[in-house]
Amino acid sequence: MTVFVGCDLGGTNIKAGLVDMDQMKVLHAKSAETLSHKGHDDVMRRMGTLITEVIEESGIDRGRIKGVGVSAPGVLDLEKGHTLFLPNLYGQWRDVPLGPTLSKYLNLPVSMLNDVRAITLGEYTFGAGKGVESMACYAIGTGIGGGVVVNGQLVLGIGGTAGELGHMTIDINGPRCGCGNYGCMEAFASAPAIASMGVKAVQQGLTTKIADLAEQDLNKITPELIAQAANMGDEIANEIWRNAGSYIGTGVSNVIVTFGPKRIVISGGVAAAGDLLLEPIRETIKKRVFIVPLEEIEVVTGALGNEAGIMGMATWASLQL
Amino acid sequence: MTVFVGCDLGGTNIKAGLVDMDQMKVLHAKSAETLSHKGHDDVMRRMGTLITEVIEESGIDRGRIKGVGVSAPGVLDLEKGHTLFLPNLYGQWRDVPLGPTLSKYLNLPVSMLNDVRAITLGEYTFGAGKGVESMACYAIGTGIGGGVVVNGQLVLGIGGTAGELGHMTIDINGPRCGCGNYGCMEAFASAPAIASMGVKAVQQGLTTKIADLAEQDLNKITPELIAQAANMGDEIANEIWRNAGSYIGTGVSNVIVTFGPKRIVISGGVAAAGDLLLEPIRETIKKRVFIVPLEEIEVVTGALGNEAGIMGMATWASLQL
Numbered sequence: 011m012t013v014f015v016g017c018d019l020g021g022t023n024i025k026a027g028l029v030d031m032d033q034m035k036v037l038h039a040k041s042a043e044t045l046s047h048k049g050h051d052d053v054m055r056r057m058g059t060l061i062t063e064v065i066e067e068s069g070i071d072r073g074r075i076k077g078v079g080v081s082a083p084g085v086l087d088l089e090k091g092h093t094l095f096l097p098n099l100y101g102q103w104r105d106v107p108l109g110p111t112l113s114k115y116l117n118l119p120v121s122m123l124n125d126v127r128a129i130t131l132g133e134y135t136f137g138a139g140k141g142v143e144s145m146a147c148y149a150i151g152t153g154i155g156g157g158v159v160v161n162g163q164l165v166l167g168i169g170g171t172a173g174e175l176g177h178m179t180i181d182i183n184g185p186r187c188g189c190g191n192y193g194c195m196e197a198f199a200s201a202p203a204i205a206s207m208g209v210k211a212v213q214q215g216l217t218t219k220i221a222d223l224a225e226q227d228l229n230k231i232t233p234e235l236i237a238q239a240a241n242m243g244d245e246i247a248n249e250i251w252r253n254a255g256s257y258i259g260t261g262v263s264n265v266i267v268t269f270g271p272k273r274i275v276i277s278g279g280v281a282a283a284g285d286l287l288l289e290p291i292r293e294t295i296k297k298r299v300f301i302v303p304l305e306e307i308e309v310v311t312g313a314l315g316n317e318a319g320i321m322g323m324a325t326w327a328s329l330q331l
Numbered sequence: 332m333t334v335f336v337g338c339d340l341g342g343t344n345i346k347a348g349l350v351d352m353d354q355m356k357v358l359h360a361k362s363a364e365t366l367s368h369k370g371h372d373d374v375m376r377r378m379g380t381l382i383t384e385v386i387e388e389s390g391i392d393r394g395r396i397k398g399v400g401v402s403a404p405g406v407l408d409l410e411k412g413h414t415l416f417l418p419n420l421y422g423q424w425r426d427v428p429l430g431p432t433l434s435k436y437l438n439l440p441v442s443m444l445n446d447v448r449a450i451t452l453g454e455y456t457f458g459a460g461k462g463v464e465s466m467a468c469y470a471i472g473t474g475i476g477g478g479v480v481v482n483g484q485l486v487l488g489i490g491g492t493a494g495e496l497g498h499m500t501i502d503i504n505g506p507r508c509g510c511g512n513y514g515c516m517e518a519f520a521s522a523p524a525i526a527s528m529g530v531k532a533v534q535q536g537l538t539t540k541i542a543d544l545a546e547q548d549l550n551k552i553t554p555e556l557i558a559q560a561a562n563m564g565d566e567i568a569n570e571i572w573r574n575a576g577s578y579i580g581t582g583v584s585n586v587i588v589t590f591g592p593k594r595i596v597i598s599g600g601v602a603a604a605g606d607l608l609l610e611p612i613r614e615t616i617k618k619r620v621f622i623v624p625l626e627e628i629e630v631v632t633g634a635l636g637n638e639a640g641i642m643g644m645a646t647w648a649s650l651q652l
Contacts, residue, residue, distance in 0.1 A: 171591055179581050242601045269589075302489055303490060
């Protein structure tokens with residue numbers, strides 16, 4: 011049994027899990043709050059404690075554990091294992107030696123990777139990307155992250171920044187994005203952008219079940235709620251998903267003409283909408299891509315859910331040895 | 332001395348050249364008219380004759396020649412060496428056995444590749460892409476083609492269709508493109524699109540040297556002529572190049588967030604504009620890309636000019652052995 015630890019540092023929670031690489035499954039996992047306002051030393055200490063607890067609670071001989079992979083939501087120095095810029099955490103995470111600190115604490119090799127690249131690698135190795143040599147993965151939630159596999163290898167680009175597929179410009183005259191650019195796919199089709207389409211419909215007084223489901227409270231309008239309305243046959247809600255799929259499908263079309271991935275994996279909270287989102291993505295690709303044989307390309311949802319990142323980081327750690 | 336033949340089947344001309352792979356240079360090359368209206372059997376016969384002539388005229392021992400690479404402008408079946416769709420040639424080129432026919436005629440192994448992927452491979456191996464592990468190449472002329480190198484390998488995608496970088500949507504509401512899509516970069520910044528910006532300026536009666544240089548004849552307005560006007564200080568002409576660079580730079584930004592190439596190579600006739608085009612591309616990238624460290628990315632013009640395709644196809648042939 012070859013076991014690696016996958017750990018994800020998120021803005022809200024830290025997750026850690028033991029992954030059996032032969033059985034391709036998570037043996038034991040747990041999470042803790044990030045509490046990043048307490049500072050990075052405190053966060054790193056609790057990450058070390060959490061990983062130690064996961065190992066001890068699993069009952070697995072510590073000698074079987076070969077390494078630890080740690081993902082973080084931002085820009086990292088992969089070689090040094092330092093964080094460079096983590097916009098979703100409080101305080102300065104500029105050049106924090108997260109990898110070396112945990113490695114010393116745990117007495118295990120630690121390797122790092124951006125969180126969405128970890129999801130991509132997890133889905134590619136164990137999930138929706140299995141069996142193809144090239145893949146693009148989108149994680150659609152508060153933002154839109156992504157990752158790219160070409161010729162069987164996760165593409166890192168410069169410092170692991172390849173795969174920022176949410177920041178493709180799909181409208182040269184489009185709205186401001188959180189990244190500083192204008193017209194990014196993320197500005198059109200992230201969870202908040204989809205929710206805002208529902209808010210607007212209600213504000214406009216359009217006839218839609220979204221208002222009732224949200225009990226007339228704009229704060230309660232989420233992609234999940236809009237999907238619920240759409241599944242009840244609400245035309246406005248269905249149109250919102252068609253629009254979201256058209257935006258995402260345009261970005262996916264751009265990825266297809268660039269490197270021709272055979273599998274497009276849509277993960278993250280918004281992927282729960284299923285065919286409400288996937289069908290308009292597929293239709294958009296057919297309208298926009300003419301040179302690539304589309305019958306060889308599948309658009310699917312992620313298969314690993316919340317475990318994708320942990321499994322991806324265990325895989326990443328195993329690839330570094 | 333290891334010698335391969337590179338051959339390019341174009342809409343107007345066929346080119347063939349002998350490439351010394353050790354010295355990295357074209358030893359001898361010549362071209363002939365394509366005359367595709369005479370049918371594919373005739374075209375293939377003349378390709379065979381042209382390649383035979385190049386070999387004989389060079390005086391190089393035929394035994395030294397290890398293989399032939401043939402590029403064509405369209406979609407190919409790379410495994411069979413058949414053409415599938417060549418939109419710039421007359422008649423049906425659907426499933427024409429170009430590779431096997433030439434191989435039999437020449438008694439040499441023949442491998443095939445799309446023409447712009449050939450330019451990409453040539454520039455990567457011998458030209459502007461030397462020394463980096465990832466690169467994107469644009470060939471900007473009548474259309475905009477491209478190619479992509481990741482981790483030192485030309486990315487083929489499905490049937491060699493990866494790298495169609497001119498067909499990225501940069502404006503979801505944009506104008507019709509020749510490919511059938513709307514809002515492609517090619518629809519904004521190909522040579523005809525750039526020329527049409529000059530035509531429009533003259534038609535509008537704007538004060539610009541373009542009109543005089545073209546002797547008031549709209550048919551004479553080309554990117555070269557607009558570059559000439561811009562280099563004379565003409566403000567309208569400079570603005571046209573800034574616009575073209577902004578469109579191309581948006582597409583390049585999308586490629587950068589996707590896989591982070593360290594070198595962006597701009598080739599094709601339009602690249603002759605040099606910094607008139609490259610500077611606004613660089614400025615646009617700075618405005619649009621925030622997550623990738625741009626100081627590690629260079630935007631340069633191609634180094635091999637018209638020889639890029641021949642050198643790329645010789646390289647491709649050598650990689651197939």
